[in-house]
Amino acid sequence: MIESLIPVSYLIASVCFILTLQLLSSPKHARLGNLLGSFGMLVAVLGTLLHFEIVEYRWIAAGLILGSLIGSSMAIWIPMTKMPERIALSHCFGGLAAALVGLVEYMHRIHLPGGIPRFVMAALALEVFLGFLTFTGSLMAFGKLQGLITGAPVTYKGQNATNIGLFVTALVLLVLVVANPGWGVLFYAMGVIGLAVGVLAVLPIGGADMPVVISLLNSYAGLAAAATGFALGNYVLIIAGALDGTSGFLLSLKMSQAMNRSFRNVLFGAFGTGDSTGVAAAGPGGAVAVNQASVEDASEVLGAAQAVIVVPGYGMAVSQAQHALRELAVLLEGKGATVKYAVHPVAGRMPGHMNVLLAEANVPYDQIFDLDDINDEFARTDVVLVVGANDVVNPAAKNNPGSPIYGMPVFNVDQARAVMVLKRSMNPGFAGIENELFVQPNTMMVLGDAKATLRELSGALKH
Amino acid sequence: MSNELLFGLYIFVLAGFLGHHVISKVPPLLHTPLMAGTNAISGISLVGSLVAAGAEYGTLATILGFVAVTCATINTVGGFLITDRMLRMFKKRGPGGKPGGKP
Numbered sequence: 284m285i286e287s288l289i290p291v292s293y294l295i296a297s298v299c300f301i302l303t304l305q306l307l308s309s310p311k312h313a314r315l316g317n318l319l320g321s322f323g324m325l326v327a328v329l330g331t332l333l334h335f336e337i338v339e340y341r342w343i344a345a346g347l348i349l350g351s352l353i354g355s356s357m358a359i360w361i362p363m364t365k366m367p368e369r370i371a372l373s374h375c376f377g378g379l380a381a382a383l384v385g386l387v388e389y390m391h392r393i394h395l396p397g398g399i400p401r402f403v404m405a406a407l408a409l410e411v412f413l414g415f416l417t418f419t420g421s422l423m424a425f426g427k428l429q430g431l432i433t434g435a436p437v438t439y440k441g442q443n444a445t446n447i448g449l450f451v452t453a454l455v456l457l458v459l460v461v462a463n464p465g466w467g468v469l470f471y472a473m474g475v476i477g478l479a480v481g482v483l484a485v486l487p488i489g490g491a492d493m494p495v496v497i498s499l500l501n502s503y504a505g506l507a508a509a510a511t512g513f514a515l516g517n518y519v520l521i522i523a524g525a526l527d528g529t530s531g532f533l534l535s536l537k538m539s540q541a542m543n544r545s546f547r548n549v550l551f552g553a554f555g556t557g558d559s560t561g562v563a564a565a566g567p568g569g570a571v572a573v574n575q576a577s578v579e580d581a582s583e584v585l586g587a588a589q590a591v592i593v594v595p596g597y598g599m600a601v602s603q604a605q606h607a608l609r610e611l612a613v614l615l616e617g618k619g620a621t622v623k624y625a626v627h628p629v630a631g632r633m634p635g636h637m638n639v640l641l642a643e644a645n646v647p648y649d650q651i652f653d654l655d656d657i658n659d660e661f662a663r664t665d666v667v668l669v670v671g672a673n674d675v676v677n678p679a680a681k682n683n684p685g686s687p688i689y690g691m692p693v694f695n696v697d698q699a700r701a702v703m704v705l706k707r708s709m710n711p712g713f714a715g716i717e718n719e720l721f722v723q724p725n726t727m728m729v730l731g732d733a734k735a736t737l738r739e740l741s742g743a744l745k746h
Numbered sequence: 747m748s749n750e751l752l753f754g755l756y757i758f759v760l761a762g763f764l765g766h767h768v769i770s771k772v773p774p775l776l777h778t779p780l781m782a783g784t785n786a787i788s789g790i791s792l793v794g795s796l797v798a799a800g801a802e803y804g805t806l807a808t809i810l811g812f813v814a815v816t817c818a819t820i821n822t823v824g825g826f827l828i829t830d831r832m833l834r835m836f837k838k839r840g841p842g843g844k845p846g847g848k849p
Contacts, residue, residue, distance in 0.1 A: 293793075300787045301764065307780055308771040310836040317779075317833060320787055321826040331793040337800035342812040346799055350819020357820070358827035366778055366832075373785045373825060376817035381791050383814040387798040387807045402751040501781055508788045513754050515794050521754055522761040527788035529765035530780060537774075628774055635777030639832050647839035653774055 292330025293519035299323025367632040375421035381507035382414025399464040406513035412477040413507040419481030434490030493632040494538040502531025541628035543690040576727035582743035588665035598671015607737035609644035627675035662698040669704045702726040786825025792818035
């Protein structure tokens with residue numbers, strides 16, 4: 284009798300989850316939506332505890348307490364600059380949880396009279412495969428973001444053939460295991476292949492492509508959850524999984540569009556391994572004069588500017604320069620200048636990464652603009668301040684068909700009256716592509732740590 | 747094709763369309779909270795883990811279930827908390843066109 288409350292709790296949870304996403308359409312109501320989502324989750328968990336098969340609560344309680352402790356301390360202590368790492372880790376946990384539930388469900392149901400229906404078997408196999416793939420794939424992404432594994436693409440001969448071969452093997456196993464659910468070896472082999480595919484598929488993907496990879500792994504984690512829903516006949520899992528799956532998929536599509544690259548190219552392209560040595564060799568030998576400016580010169584130009592646009596990039600996150608940047612912007616505004624922030628969809632290592640950092644530094648969100656909304660304004664701008672961004676301001680994407688990033692939508696930074704680039708060194712960016720913006724006559728290069736430079740600029744402007 | 751599967755597919759496809767509709771309206775400004783939030787939501791696989799950990803399916807099943815409950819709880823609890831922490835930071839310009847808050 285009381286068990287009939289379970290589906291009701293799941294219905295409430297589903298409605299809450301949909302509202303959560305709907306309210307995310309504006310920063311005004313987003314917090315309320317998030318609160319609703321957590322309420323829905325609580326209702327679903329309480330409802331589930333009424334399940335007749337749950338007889339032993341000790342391990343549940345232990346898991347809930349341990350998970351809450353780890354989850355909340357991570358949520359409280361992790362710096363905003365480390366958000367991509369934290370998201371990669373959570374995909375990792377999500378994938379593992381789904382895969383383990385699939386394993387348990389298989390081990391249990393295989394002994395039941397009547398065996399496992401075909402479609403449940405297919406769902407379980409997909410769940411375990413996708414779950415383990417997400418688990419190791421996200422671990423790899425985390426390792427690359429954290430610098431534990433080289434951020435550069437790792438390639439070897441026959442790499443794509445190996446990955447495709449593994450994928451095809453997994454598909455064959457899927458068909459076999461659906462035909463013979465009792466053949467446990469096949470099922471576990473699928474899980475092992477999932478683990479291997481996760482590692483091998485992320486290995487050749489470079490650090491700058493992380494926004495796409497993280498979004499895709501987000502999508503896989505969602506699909507694994509949805510497969511769990513099919514296996515358990517649990518509709519809230521199907522709904523939540525479908526929402527998460529589409530969200531990740533849409534984000535990865537947007538990210539690849541923002542780089543003008545196809546999925547195939549991101550996943551199998553091993554970007555940036557091409558002729559980076561050739562570019563590096565041409566750099567110092569070429570007779571191009573870089574206009575390297577001192578902080579004093581830069582502060583004079585900035586102090587006279589009326590319209591300033593800031594273009595932040597991954598370098599800002601690396602040097603944690605968002606607060607120093609905001610401090611400088613407030614000073615400029617105090618002198619009567621307007622300051623706007625231009626954020627490229629793939630700036631940073633995950634979708635929206637820069638926006639969160641700017642928000643952390645108290646930049647009002649109505650001062651932050653997308654590519655399309657601000658690109659016409661650069662021509663009317665006195666100074667563009669580029670903080671640790673590179674490819675998203677490279678004019679080669681517009682006018683050099685030979686460039687690997689040709690066709691990628693970029694900011695029209697080169698049209699501004701003056702450009703100021705804060706950069707650690709003159710090394711080419713991640714993709715190893717020369718940036719002609721840096722040698723333009725109206726570009727000032729201010730080399731050094733972005734945070735220190737911004738502080739010095741503020742200091743010079745105060746006098 | 748069994749009814750249960752068909753019904754599940756209906757729900758999956760409709761939820762996918764709904765997700766597409768709703769998520770296309772999320773501005774790029776909030777893409778990181780979106781990802782953190784959907785992450786927390788997909789931690790709903792917790793309900794599957796609860797049964798795995800709490801039904802007496804055997805020792806191995808209980809241990810795997812316990813690990814799954816822990817992982818899924820990290821995602822739900824941590825996910826909602828960190829999404830809130832991020833969303834709290836997004837502020838509009840203060841009244842009179844003044845920038846809100848100190849740097």
